[in-house]
Structure formats: structure tokens, C-alpha cells
Amino acid sequence: MDGSAPAPAALAWPDAIFAELQRWGVRQVAYVPDGGHARLIRAVHAEPTMRAIPLTTEEEGIAVLAGAALGGQRGVLLMQSSGVGNCVNMLSLVKSCGFPFLALVTMRGEWGEFNPWQVPMGSTTEAAFGLMGVGVRRADRAEEVAETVAAAARMVFEGGSAVAVLLGQRLIGAKVF
């Protein structure tokens, strides 16, 4: 992805997310890699005040961030929509204990998706979060990403809520093979 020249908007929104995470003092960034988050993940690894935590499966991140909150640090979970179902039972930790929880989810299976295997979870991502009481916000245009992440971060870090921001596939661009 480094070889081609992405559109300016495609460059801007991951950087806007990174700036918000810095502004909110996020220290632990747990993730399962996704192409849509690649630029943000690189920025996190390069940032000495942030701890990049690659996971083997998404639900690990719920427990890691609960531990971070228990010790007074802020964290965020980055993943793609296909990982949300993996999180369902582990979210009982957030629900039972009232831990703050912020997830930034890149959507697959909803806009120009060529891989039908992404559709079942992509079409139920919001419902899966809803099952466990995690609030969902969406950003489908580059210019609304920063304010959506900022609004979610305020609810989570100042209000103690559990919120997932879905970053629409239309924003990210359908994967082309």
C-alpha cells in the first residue's frame, strides 16, 4: 500500500484518529491487524508514549484494556468487523464491572465487498455490540472521523461508557485484489 498514492482523504483520517488518541492520553493500543488500520498501527508503534499490543484474537483486547483501566491507564482496541463476534462473552467483563471501553472497528462486508465470507459478521457487527450493551457510533466520511472518535472518547474516558466507533467500508475503500 506504500507504493501507490492514496487520495488525500485516505491519508488524513487515520492521522486524525491518532491525534485524538494522543489528545485523550491513550497509552495502550491493543489490536488485531486490519488493512484499514495499517497506517494507524504504524503510527502507534512509532509513538514512544503508546504501547502497541498485538493480539492473537480480539477478545484478548477486552481483558487487556480492563486491566489497563484497573491500573489507571486509558486504552483502545483496534480491529475489523469480523473480530467483533469473538468479543461477545469477554464483554461481560466490561458490563459486569462497568469498565470504560473504546473500540475502533474498520468495517468489511458492507460496501463493495468482494469476499462473501465478510458479510455475515459485517452485517451483524452493530447487533453484536448491542447484545452486550456497547454503544455504537458510525463514521462514513473522512471529515466526520475525528469528531466521532472525540465524542466516543469523551463518553468512554470521562463518562465510563462502552462505545465502538464503526469506520464504514465506504470510508476505507473496498479491498481490491
Add this chain to the structure above:
Amino acid sequence: MLDRRDVVARLLKDRDEALVITGLGAATYDVAAAGDDARNFYLWGAMGGAALMGLGLALARPDRPVVVITGDGEQLMGIGAFATIAVQAPANLTIVVLDNGLYGETGGQRSHTSGGTDLAAVARGCGIAAASRVTDQAGVEALAATIAKPTCGLRVVVIAVDPTEAPRVLPSRDGAYVRGRFQAALGLAA
């Protein structure tokens, strides 16, 4: 064979500043039996999450020793945690797996550690060099001697314990209360 209650009581006797996370089931009861403490966080669910919660806490509080006490079944459900934790390698994290070879809470079905899985070897294979199996009191004493040090390096200690069930000692199941109490003990606003 080592008695799980004796093992946990011995490990926590000299805990000093240690922060403790327990895996659901008997490990939670063992830690409660050793004495309730605001610096204990008891899991009653989130199976597979105990060691990972310890990771997040250990990274947030590098000044404090963090001790996870869990069961073989709980750790098997989160077996990828060893790989995730190895990458971070916090020097203040100790993961103690009480290995009775079975799923005690659910009726005593044989677990994979009775069927050939060596959790210490799995941890080593994931990159945690200091992963060992303890089968005697000398091993428990050696661990107890350093449990309160936050600079011992990441370690996984699988302790073979007698499969006999101990009487249940139930700590609070109110997760929000236990969280708030723990955070207050660390001087944090809950």
C-alpha cells in the same frame, strides 16, 4: 501432592504490594480463602481473560508486582495469551496456573493438561523463557520468596496441585464494587 489452598496462602503471605487477579472458578475461591483484600480482583466469568487482564494492569503499573492466579482450564481457553504477553514481557508480571488436570468447577472433567498439553512448554514455545512447572514445596517457597518483587521478569509458573476440591469461599460477585475498591486502593478515582 501440593494442596491448592496451602500453595495460594503461602504465595500471598508475603505479597506486600502485589496486585492479584484471579481466574474464575476455584482460583477465585483459593485467593478469597487466603484473605479478602482490596488489591484482589476476582473474576467470576470472562473465561480466558485472567492473564491478559494481568498484562494490561502490569503495563499500567510497572512499579507494582502483578500476580495472576488461575486454573488450567481457564488458561487453556486463553492459550494465545502466552504469545500476546511474551511480546510485551512486563518484568512485573507473574502468571501462576494451578494445574489440577481438570475442569473442577464444572464437574471435574479431565482437561487437556491430563491429555498431554504441557502449559509451561506452551508458554516457552510462545516466547516466555521463564516458564516452569512446580511439583513440590521447595518450588512454591522459591516463588513465594520473590512474589513481591516487581523486577523479577515475566514468568509463568504452572503448579501441579491435588485434584481434590476445597470448600468454596465466595468473595464478592459485584464486579463494579470490586473494581472500585481496587482502584481506590491504588489511589485512583473509580
